[in-house]
Amino acid sequence: MPPYKSNKRHILPGFGLSMGYTVFYLSAIVIVPLATIVIGAFKMDPQAFIATVTSPRVLASYRLSLSTAVFAALCNAFFGFLAAWTLVRYRFPGRRVLDALVDLPFALPTAVAGICFATLYSPVGWMGQYLEKTGIQIINAPSGIVVALIFIGFPFVVRTLQPVLVELEPEIEESAQSLGATRWQTFRRILLPHLFPALLTGVTLSFARAIGEYGSVIFIAGNLPFKTEIAPLMIMTKLDQFDYDGASSVAFVLLLISFSMLLVLNAVQRWQQKSYR
Amino acid sequence: MSIDIKNLTKRYPGYTALDDITLNVQKGELVALLGPSGCGKTTLLRIIAGLETADSGSVILEERDTTNLPAREKNVGFVFQHYALFRRLNVFENVAFGLRVRPSSSRPSKSEIRDRVEHLLKLVQMDWAIKRYPSQLSGGQRQRVALARALAVNPKVLLLDEPFSALDAKVRQELRRWLRKLHDDIHVTSIFVTHDQEEALELADRIVVINKGKIEQQGAPQEVYDHPANAFVYNFLGNVNVFHGRVKDGKVLVGDQLIEAGHASGLPEASDGQAFIRPHEIGVSRIRSGENDLAGIIREIRLMGGQIGLELETAAFDKPIEAEIPRDIWRNLQLSKGDEVFITLDRVKVFTGDYEI
Numbered sequence: 088m089p090p091y092k093s094n095k096r097h098i099l100p101g102f103g104l105s106m107g108y109t110v111f112y113l114s115a116i117v118i119v120p121l122a123t124i125v126i127g128a129f130k131m132d133p134q135a136f137i138a139t140v141t142s143p144r145v146l147a148s149y150r151l152s153l154s155t156a157v158f159a160a161l162c163n164a165f166f167g168f169l170a171a172w173t174l175v176r177y178r179f180p181g182r183r184v185l186d187a188l189v190d191l192p193f194a195l196p197t198a199v200a201g202i203c204f205a206t207l208y209s210p211v212g213w214m215g216q217y218l219e220k221t222g223i224q225i226i227n228a229p230s231g232i233v234v235a236l237i238f239i240g241f242p243f244v245v246r247t248l249q250p251v252l253v254e255l256e257p258e259i260e261e262s263a264q265s266l267g268a269t270r271w272q273t274f275r276r277i278l279l280p281h282l283f284p285a286l287l288t289g290v291t292l293s294f295a296r297a298i299g300e301y302g303s304v305i306f307i308a309g310n311l312p313f314k315t316e317i318a319p320l321m322i323m324t325k326l327d328q329f330d331y332d333g334a335s336s337v338a339f340v341l342l343l344i345s346f347s348m349l350l351v352l353n354a355v356q357r358w359q360q361k362s363y364r
Numbered sequence: 365m366s367i368d369i370k371n372l373t374k375r376y377p378g379y380t381a382l383d384d385i386t387l388n389v390q391k392g393e394l395v396a397l398l399g400p401s402g403c404g405k406t407t408l409l410r411i412i413a414g415l416e417t418a419d420s421g422s423v424i425l426e427e428r429d430t431t432n433l434p435a436r437e438k439n440v441g442f443v444f445q446h447y448a449l450f451r452r453l454n455v456f457e458n459v460a461f462g463l464r465v466r467p468s469s470s471r472p473s474k475s476e477i478r479d480r481v482e483h484l485l486k487l488v489q490m491d492w493a494i495k496r497y498p499s500q501l502s503g504g505q506r507q508r509v510a511l512a513r514a515l516a517v518n519p520k521v522l523l524l525d526e527p528f529s530a531l532d533a534k535v536r537q538e539l540r541r542w543l544r545k546l547h548d549d550i551h552v553t554s555i556f557v558t559h560d561q562e563e564a565l566e567l568a569d570r571i572v573v574i575n576k577g578k579i580e581q582q583g584a585p586q587e588v589y590d591h592p593a594n595a596f597v598y599n600f601l602g603n604v605n606v607f608h609g610r611v612k613d614g615k616v617l618v619g620d621q622l623i624e625a626g627h628a629s630g631l632p633e634a635s636d637g638q639a640f641i642r643p644h645e646i647g648v649s650r651i652r653s654g655e656n657d658l659a660g661i662i663r664e665i666r667l668m669g670g671q672i673g674l675e676l677e678t679a680a681f682d683k684p685i686e687a688e689i690p691r692d693i694w695r696n697l698q699l700s701k702g703d704e705v706f707i708t709l710d711r712v713k714v715f716t717g718d719y720e721i
Contacts, residue, residue, distance in 0.1 A: 258448035261415050262510075264435040265442040266462035266517055276465070280452040 121342065128339035131332050139336045144312055145321055149340070152318040155229055156297035159236035164290045166237075167244025168282075174245070175252040189245050192238050197302030204235055205306040227309030232317065235303040240293030247289035251282055284359045291352045295345055365426045365520035365553050366391045367412065372421035374407055374577075381407040382418070383577035389570075392551040394544075396568035398558055400600065404577040405557045409523050412555070414438045425520055441514030441552075445526040447506040449498040455509050456481055456494045462517035484512040487546070504535040511543075515552070524556035528563065540567050561601045565589060573597050595715040598640050605646075605685050607639040616714050621658065621680035623712050639712045643688040647708030648674060650697055657706040660685065665701060674699070676707055 128136060139145065174186050192200065208215040208225040218225055225231045255278070263273040301319040308315040316324075318341055325334040367389040374382040381404040389395050397405040410416040412423050414435035422431040430438055450458050459481045463472055472480065485491040488508040498506055507527055514522060527543075528536040544567050547554060558564050564571050565585040572582040573596075581593040592598035599606070609618035616623045616639045623639055647653070658678050666673035672694040676685040685707065699705065 256446070256448065258444045258446065259450065261435065262442060262444060262448040262513075263450075263461070263465075265413055265415065265438070265440060266465065266513065267436045267439070268461070268465040269436065272465045276461070277450055277452075 124335050124338050124342055127332070127335035131336060135332065136336045139333045140340050144316070145318075145337055147313045148316045148318045148321045148337075151229060151232070151314075151316065152298055153344075155232045155236055155317075156294050159233050159240055159297050160290050160294035162233070162237050163240045163244045163293045164286060167241055167289060167293075168248060168286065170241075171245045171248035171252055175249055189242050191242075192240075193242050197239060197300065198306070200238055201235065201303035201306030204231065204238070204303065208234075208307065226307055227311065227315060229315060231307040231309075232304050232315065235307050236297040236300055239300055239303055240297050243293040243296065244286070244289035247285050247292065248282060251285040255281060284356055287355060288352065291348060295348050298341065298344060298348075367521060367553065367555070368422075368424035369408075369412070370422045370424065372408065372411065372423070373419050374404070374411065374416070375419055380404075380577045382411070385421070385574075385577070385579060387572060387579065387582070389553060389555060391553055394547050394554045394556070394567065394569045396556055396558055396564035396571045397574055398561060398564040398571055398600070399574035401559055403574045405574050406525055408574070409525055409555060409557050412521070413440045413442045413523050415442070439517065439520050441517065441519030441522040443507070443510050443514050443522070443524040443527050446530055447498070447503075447510045449506055449510055449513070451498055453497075454494070455485065455490065455496050455498070455501075458498070458509055459484055459513045459516050461513065480516060481512075484516055485509075487515075487550075488512045489542075502535075503531045504539055507531065507539065511546075515550075519552065522552045522554040524554065526557055526559070529558070529560065536563075543567065565601070573600060575600075592713070595638055595640065598713060598715065603643050603686065603688075604640050605643065605683075607681060607683070609637055609639060611635050611637045611714070611716070616712070619680050619682065623656070623709055635716050637714045637716045639714050641709055641712045643673070643686045644671070645711040646685065646687040646689075647710070648676070648687055648689050648693075648697070648699075648705050649708070650705060652706045653708060654710070656710065657708055660705055660707045662699060662701055662703050662705060665699070676705065678707065 170189065174182060174189070205226065206212050208218065208231060210216065210219050210226075215226060223230070225234060259277060259281075260273055263277050264270075268276070299319055301317070301323070304317055305320060308317065308320075310316055310320060318337060322334045322337050322341075325331075325337065367387075369385055369387040369389075372382050372385040373380070383404075385404075385408060387408075397408060399405045407416060411418050414430070414433055414437075418431065422429055424430065425438070425440075450461065453461065460477050463477045463480065466472075482491060482494070485494060488511055490505060490508050490512065493501060493505065493509070498509070501509065507530075511524075511527075528539055531539065540563055556567070568585055570582060571585050571588045573580040573588065575596050581588055581597045583591075588597065589601055592601060598604065607616070607618040607623070609616045609623075611617075612622065616637055618639055652659075658680055660676040660678040662674055663677045663684060664673075664675035666675075668688070670691055671688045672691055674687045674689065676687055678685060687707070697705075
């Protein structure tokens with residue numbers, strides 16, 4: 088292959104330098120660290136690898152991580168939608184403050200969030216003392232994990248939906264109404280299909296974030312083996328025991344899950360856009 | 365289906381959008397609401413459609429009071445300025461939407477819906493695009509689809525809110541004629557809103573000129589154009605030259621120049637008056653043709669296609685006069701910048717009172 092030497096001049100200068108920088112940066116930050124996990128996993132004895140990732144305790148942690156993440160993502164789909172809708176569609180005093188608050192879970196150190204939840208839901212906490220009487224257990228239970236995951240995933244849904252909602256003209260709804268559609272029909276047939284790709288992106292992002300969340304969960308989960316141990320915690324535990332191979336095999340499976348999520352998301356978006364663009 | 369609008373009033377904080385509007389639209393009529401932006405014409409249309417509520421007054425569609433009905437029960441077709449097509453649905457589904465959302469008791473069968481949609485798309489000459497999505501169509505094509513969609517539900521009334529103003533000039537003119545023809549074929553009672561006087565004059569059976577929430581004048585296009593009720597209407601219906609002066613002996617004294625004006629004869633002596641004349645009503649010649657002619661000098665010549673625009677400076681008026689003459693005359697007279705010409709102003713109209721746009 089001849090060296091890349093274009094006689095077409097770019098209008099923007101500095102392509103070579105910025106491209107080189109981008110490739111280097113991506114390699115150093117993303118590709119190389121991830122490659123060590125993959126290579127580490129492949130270097131392992133396949134049988135040891137299988138044994139590690141299918142051991143009952145690890146399997147239980149995957150199940151817990153996946154199920155709580157799915158549940159939290161679905162909750163966020165609903166409440167994030169409501170919040171985005173309210174923030175875009177209505178004008179009320181304090182709207183800007185509320186809008187700024189949405190980003191808080193992004194900005195807050197997850198350990199801070201974890202300690203907040205642990206205090207709030209502990210048997211003597213503000214909410215915990217009442218919940219204990221009703222018999223609902225949040226702390227040291229999967230439901231607590233879900234609460235923490237909802238918290239950290241919430242901004243993703245709101246922030247991906249907001250711009251799409253803003254660009255949706257009120258005329259679209261008005262024309263549906265004047266054609267005889269009820270509010271529900273307008274929502275179901277016009278608004279939802281329109282917002283679906285953005286909603287899907289938001290939910291997937293919040294799901295992916297929830298799968299890997301560590302900091303806020305360990306404070307509230309109690310970390311009981313087979314019950315409330317999440318997958319990232321398994322990695323931590325194995326590292327504590329100097330079981331580097333074991334840790335990277337658990338990590339490798341998590342990496343696979345995240346990666347396939349991204350692929351599915353991309354595929355769905357492509358398919359969605361093909362139909363109307 | 366006739367429309368009766370009675371004493372409709374709508375106030376927003378700070379201004380009155382509609383001030384006691386009473387208007388009647390006959391069955392099968394095509395009426396234009398014409399006025400400058402912010403005059404309340406769109407508000408009126410939206411209230412008829414039920415997309416907005418009036419403070420007082422009533423809207424009666426064929427003897428049924430629909431003032432407080434929600435939009436979806438009004439059975440009114442609405443066409444928006446920016447089409448408002450459903451982007452996620454193709455052309456067929458867009459047009460079929462109004463039929464598909466009906467309760468199952470009154471919903472037509474699938475084949476009936478298909479027939480109706482195909483018929484309508486043929487009517488608006490868009491049957492070739494049945495599977496396309498709105499983003500694949502041009503502005504004019506989208507507006508045709510929007511029209512078919514509005515007609516699909518058999519509306520009693522068709523309302524069009526500046527339907528052509530987002531399109532470029534050529535398409536706008538074409539679509540205007542096409543809409544007139546369509547209306548002659550299907551005769552659905554229609555009201556359209558526009559700020560383009562040409563569009564209103566060309567398209568409508570009747571023009572309703574609105575300013576600041578009030579109806580200034582209504583009538584057939586020719587009538588409104590030839591006999592404007594006041595200065596506003598005259599001014600809004602086309603380009604004008606305005607001269608401020610006083611009424612004297614049935615003539616208007618502008619500066620030192622007396623201008624003959626038939627309309628001024630009934631006006632009170634010495635009242636403030638404005639003399640209006642349209643650029644194309646001004647006569648320009650090389651020789652003096654009457655004693656009222658003014659002498660002037662050509663300061664500027666503008667080529668405007670079929671017409672030639674002249675900017676004329678006279679000793680009598682402090683403002684230059686804008687005149688338009690056909691290209692042939694311009695060529696015959698061999699006019700050029702700086703030439704002296706004689707200006708005939710015998711078609712001046714005079715109005716008294718305040719005028720402001």
